[in-house]
Amino acid sequence: MxxxxxxxxxxxxxxxxxxxxxxxxxxxxxxxxxxxxxxxxxxxxxxxxxxxxxxxxxxxxxxxxxxxxxxxxxxxxxxxxxxxxxxxxxxxxxxxxxxxxxxxxxxxxxxxxxxxxxxxxxxxxxxxxxxxxxxxxxxxxxxxxxxxxxxDPDGPAVAVVPAPLRALARITTGVSVVVLVIGTWVTGSGPHAGDHGAARNGLDPESISQVHADAVFLLVGLSVALIFAFRAVGAQRATRAAIILVAVELGQGLIGFVQYFTHVPALLVGAHMLGSCLVLLAALSVQWSTRERRPVGAAPQPAPTDAATPVPVTA
Incomplete structure (x- = not known):
């Protein structure tokens, strides 16, 4: 049976x-x-x-x-x-x-x-x-x-912000990945090797930490720009996602600065690792907010009165 x-x-x-x-x-x-x-x-x-x-x-x-x-x-x-x-x-x-x-x-x-x-x-x-x-x-x-x-419905993806802002969101996501990569270099140069006999990567901790901080400043600047840009075109959902991203970045940055000036205590390093995951998720949320999917066969929506007129995209 x-x-x-x-x-x-x-x-x-x-x-x-x-x-x-x-x-x-x-x-x-x-x-x-x-x-x-x-x-x-x-x-x-x-x-x-x-x-x-x-x-x-x-x-x-x-x-x-x-x-x-x-x-x-x-x-x-x-x-x-x-x-x-x-x-x-x-x-x-x-x-x-x-x-x-x-x-x-x-x-x-x-x-x-x-x-x-x-x-x-x-x-x-x-x-x-x-x-x-x-x-x-x-x-x-x-x-x-x-x-x-x-x-999401199983329909075509439709852009809800102009192409230049979608490109800016992609750049911001890319910079967030760069920040994560450089962060692993900082960790590899620091005191938490995972074992007392494990080697370090040989990079100067102070210098690579400064490079990491510079990348973070760039990321925060791009994220703040997204808030104003999304708001200017009336993309409310994207604006909220960008605000959350900046809030997560500021919290993560605060943890990073405190751990640096307190000689990298283990508890804060652990919190910083969790924060790295949250930064990535928040950046992906911003990326996702620049488009939406509509059900197949759905009736066309009235064109918005602002610059955020939905445009079909292939992604």
């Missing part, structure tokens, strides 16, 4: 996608805790924890527990991603774009775990550690795109 498989509701699908975002942000924070507690080599090899065991042993102490615990969290994040893939496949009507994004998130998690394993095998090489963090950012970006696309 054939079993009838009930289609998954859009509400459940969106909740799963949101859970995937939260889980991936959580794994970034817990990964930071591994490094900040000097537990990066708590399990000295990979994929095993030791040469003879896949799990931590009592002799490895608390460092082994912390590192092994973070590895186990990867499985939980992967299960959420798998559940999301299955839910997308069961959703009706099936939307190929959602399937592609869900699969990308799912396969991004083991890829990120492999890079994490390489960090252990290279004795926490700071450049590989930075790549490990950036891989997590890429997975978070894909999970966010999935969450937003689930909430």
């Amino acid at each position: 054939n079993r009838i498989v009930r289609p998954v509701s859009g509400i459940l699908l969106r909740r799963l996608a949101l859970a995937s975002i939260i889980a991936n942000v959580g794994i970034v924070v817990t990964g930071g805790a591994v490094r900040l507690t000097a537990s990066g080599l708590g399990c000295p090899t990979w994929p095993r924890c030791t040469d003879d065991s896949y799990v931590t042993t009592p002799e490895m102490g608390v460092y082994g527990v912390i590192e092994f615990g973070n590895r186990m969290l990867t499985f939980a994040v992967g299960l959420i991603a798998l559940a999301t893939v299955l839910a997308v496949l069961a959703h009706r009507p099936r939307r190929p774009g959602l399937v592609a994004l869900a699969v990308a998130v799912f396969f991004g998690i083991p890829a990120q775990a492999v890079i994490g394993g390489i960090t252990v095998l290279t004795n926490l090489n700071p450049w590989v550690v930075g790549l490990h963090f950036l891989a997590s950012m890429a997975v978070i970006a894909a999970a966010y795109a999935l969450w937003r696309r689930i909430g």
